[in-house]
Amino acid sequence: GAVVSQHPSRVICKSGTSVKIECRSLDFQATTMFWYRQFPKQSLMLMATSNEGSKATYEQGVEKDKFLINHASLTLSTLTVTSAHPEDSSFYICSARDLRQGAWGYTFGSGTRLTVV
Amino acid sequence: QKEVEQDPGPLSVPEGAIVSLNCTYSNSAFQYFMWYRQYSRKGPELLMYTYSSGNKEDGRFTAQVDKSSKYISLFIRDSQPSDSATYLCAMSAETGGFKTIFGAGTRLFVKA
Numbered sequence: 001g002a003v004v005s006q007h008p009s010r011v012i013c014k015s016g017t018s019v020k021i022e023c024r025s026l027d028f029q030a031t032t033m034f035w036y037r038q039f040p041k042q043s044l045m046l047m048a049t050s051n052e053g054s055k056a057t058y059e060q061g062v063e064k065d066k067f068l069i070n071h072a073s074l075t076l077s078t079l080t081v082t083s084a085h086p087e088d089s090s091f092y093i094c095s096a097r098d099l100r101q102g103a104w105g106y107t108f109g110s111g112t113r114l115t116v117v
Numbered sequence: 118q119k120e121v122e123q124d125p126g127p128l129s130v131p132e133g134a135i136v137s138l139n140c141t142y143s144n145s146a147f148q149y150f151m152w153y154r155q156y157s158r159k160g161p162e163l164l165m166y167t168y169s170s171g172n173k174e175d176g177r178f179t180a181q182v183d184k185s186s187k188y189i190s191l192f193i194r195d196s197q198p199s200d201s202a203t204y205l206c207a208m209s210a211e212t213g214g215f216k217t218i219f220g221a222g223t224r225l226f227v228k229a
Contacts, residue, residue, distance in 0.1 A: 004160075006160070034217075041125065041222075041224070042221060042222075043123075043205060043219045043220060043221040043222050044161070044205070044219045046216070046217075049216075091158070093160050093161075095160075097215075104149070104151070104163065104166045106163070106217060107163075108153075108160035108161050108162065109160050110159055110160045111158065111159060111160045113158065
């Protein structure tokens with residue numbers, strides 16, 4: 001089945017620094033990837049849709065200058081949290097769509113737990 | 118009102134019990150319905166999926182969709198401690214570009 005690798009799984013950074021999270025589709029090409037944020041005991045909230053070769057589409061309320069998304073190839077999307085602050089601490093999860101599996105082809109990465117101190 | 122409503126629980130049951138998890142939704146355009154299982158500190162994994170109304174069974178799991186009531190269910194038979202996880206319902210519509218909307222997730226604990 002489709003596999004999505006997300007790295008790192010856990011990161012601690014100082015306030016004011018930037019952190020990059022990578023999401024890779026290992027055995028399929030993903031023209032579209034999604035980035036979610038999940039607070040403890042809450043659901044996944046879609047932050048943005050990452051489109052290969054074009055600008056990401058951000059959900060309402062998500063700061064595009066703070067959460068930079070780059071989808072430079074068909075197998076890699078990155079999310080950079082710029083000038084991170086403690087309130088950015090959260091669980092970030094990416095998802096990629098394997099078109100071979102139609103509407104069900106969304107596979108999630110294992111998530112990245114970001115802690116900003 | 119949220120597009121998808123799901124009781125966050127927690128739900129605690131003894132091993133072997135039948136578990137019923139439910140979600141309601143407001144957008145009648147939803148056509149694709151999914152259940153994901155998420156273990157602590159992991160990404161969700163697709164458990165079951167159905168298109169439009171009806172039932173689907175896979176081993177100990179049964180997914181039901183009632184579009185007329187805008188209500189979906191996941192039943193787990195003979196529940197096991199390994200079923201302890203958070204279960205998220207999710208749904209999407211082709212008209213929405215398959216943008217997936219998730220429920221809040223129900224935390225399930227199956228006690229041995």
